[in-house]
Amino acid sequence: MIVKSEEPIFTISNAANILGISVHTLRMYEKEGLIIPFRKKSNQRLYSKKDIERVKCIKKTINEDKINIEGMRRVLALLPCWKIINCSENERTACEYFNGYTKPCWMINHKNNICADKECRECEVYNSFGSCSSIKDKLKTLLS
DNA sequence: TTTCTGACA
């Protein structure tokens, strides 16, 4: 059977085993805004291969570089999402994310703007950080 | 049995 990399198929315990980290740590990464696992109707988390790769990158960065979860979150908080989703000038000035720099846009309330009906897990902004090199690649594209 | 949330020696 062929499984797409975006297909959420691993339970949290499976994912933790594959990654060599604890279930608790996985939940911590989520709480801190680094990952957005898929949720079943039963509220159970499911992780895709893509999610696994994302966590590998997070783990690697936290272990090898002098950065912690907070630092990682702040890096993600600098992504110019407004350039990717092209929201209006008004929406930008009213956006909590646009005006701050401590949380990724997917941790902000989207109730009143263009993102209101979008799933952050599916969003290009969230996915521009799927591997360790993709943030840089994304920024190169946006700035060129 | 597994997972969820929340709390904390």
Add this chain to the structure above:
DNA sequence: TGTCAGAA
């Protein structure tokens, strides 16, 4: 980060 409680 680990672990425990109480519920689903």
